[in-house]
Amino acid sequence: LSALAAKASSLTTRQVVEILRIIGDFGYIFGDNVSYLSKYGVLPFNATSAAKNSKMFQFWGYFFAVILDVWSIITLNGKKARGGID
Numbered sequence: 218l219s220a221l222a223a224k225a226s227s228l229t230t231r232q233v234v235e236i237l238r239i240i241g242d243f244g245y246i247f248g249d250n251v252s253y254l255s256k257y258g259v260l261p262f263n264a265t266s267a268a269k270n271s272k273m274f275q276f277w278g279y280f281f282a283v284i285l286d287v288w289s290i291i292t293l294n295g296k297k298a299r300g301g302i303d
Contacts, residue, residue, distance in 0.1 A: 218236065218239050221235070221236055231285070231288065234281050234284055234285055234288075235285060237277070237281045238278055238281035238282050238285060239278075240277075240278075241274050241275065241276075241277040241278025241279070241280070241281055241282075242274075242278040243274075244270075244271070244273075244274030244277075244278070245274040245275035245278055247271075247274075248267055248268070248270045248271025248272075248274055249268070249271045251267045251271070252264050252265075252267035252268040252271055
């Protein structure tokens, strides 16, 4: 993510989708940890609310990962159709 931040003004659409996927994954992991620590009273947050937010980030991380995978498959099939890949 920090490598992409250095060239923020010239990002491609694919790189933006990758950034959104990374943010989704980060939000899920962070939220899951906050939920766990809140459940046992280490943090003063609502554990149920933190878990719900964590799952929201997980959904968006997976959503953008699927978009990237489909994009790769379409690109691969296009190259194969043109004879670029055996």
